[in-house]
Amino acid sequence: MSPSQQARPATAGGRLRALLAQDSLITAPGVFDGLSAHLVARTGFSAAYLSGAGVSVAGFGLPDIGLLTQSEMTERARIVVTALGGIPLIADADTGYGAPMNVARTVREYEKAGVAALHLEDQAFPKKCGHLPDKELVTPEEFTAKLDAALQARTDDDLVIIARTDARGPLGIDEAIDRAGRYAAAGADVLFVEAPQNIREIEKIAAEVDAPLLINMVQGGLTPDTAPDRLAELGYRIAIHPGALLAPYVLHGLEALGRLGGTMPQAMPGPQGLFELVGLREWSAIGERYHDNAKDSA
Known part of the structure; x- marks a missing residue:
């Protein structure tokens, strides 16, 4: 390796891969x-972890039900990467915002924004x-096509591509593990089985x-809070905590407003209650209205 290559600073993905090479759990608030x-x-x-739910709720006042666009998330990623000052950012990229060609563009835009990884x-x-009910899935074949598009689109081979499966809720833990294995075989760098429901x-x-x-540690969600030492012992490499700052922000904000004379809203605990504060019921009603209309006309 030449001196100029040795002096070249690592990319964001390279910095995250260096952390992954260590024998310890990465905690990403x-x-x-x-x-x-x-x-x-x-x-x-x-x-750090760029939470799609956090950006939806705190950035746009919207529930995390697929309302944000790729460009809105990419712009927020740029802001966060700048503020982090070199700390690797793992970013939520939802479904990739469309078909495989859309996924390719998503990867390129996130990469230009400076993220170290995306899922x-x-x-x-x-x-x-x-951690909401009634999720719908694409087939494993459809997803592996998207995953391949993501892997082919990155210009920095160190960008970490994370494959997430949400099969646990609708199809059970065995199907979720089967899908995770298929996505690992297809080339994903890290696997993310969402919402296991017990230890x-x-x-x-x-x-x-x-x-x-x-693993995703959601406060009040479906997955039990598990000590970092236990996760590391089991072999998990990254633990994201999307609500570590957002949940206290909301709770303390409501308390402060209550001291000023505000009336406390009624909301369920956990993610659903948080999303209800920013219009989950209203947005869901719109989605269900047109979903039902489509079924009736079929």
Whole structure:
């Protein structure tokens, strides 16, 4: 290797891959704007996670049900990458925002924004938060086509492509593990089985998926909170915490408004309650109205 090559700074993906090569769990708190990114950077974390739910709720006042566009997420990624100042950013890229050609463009735009990694999921469009009910999936074949488009589109081979399956909810843990194995064989760098519902499922994923693993720790979600040491012992490499800053922001914000005389809204606990604060019921009603109309006319 020449001196000039040795002096070349690592790309964002390269920095994340260096962390993945270490024998420890990467904890990535969720960020959604410049302030949250600065807080993560100034408290010593080695990575951060651009939460689609966080950007939807805090950035746009919308529930996480597939309402954001690729360009809106990409612009937020640029802001966060700048604020993080070199800390690798793992980004939520939903379903890739369309067909394989759209996925290719998504990867290129996220890469230009400076992310270290992005994850794509096998939900049908419009997607839903992984911890909401009634998710719909594409076939494994459809998703592997998108995954191949993503792998071929990156110009930096160090950009980490993460394949996420949401099959646990609608099809069960065995189908989710089977899909994860198929996506690993198709070339995904990291596998993400969304929403295991107990510690036995967390252990089963670790035992049966032969690839680096990411796990999503959602406060009040379907997956039980699991100690970092236990996750590392099982072999998980990344733990994302999308609500680590957003949940306290909402709770303390409501408390502060209550002290000023505000009336507290009624909302369910967990992700669904959070999304209800930003119009989940109203947006869902629109989606169901036209979904039902389409079925009636079929």
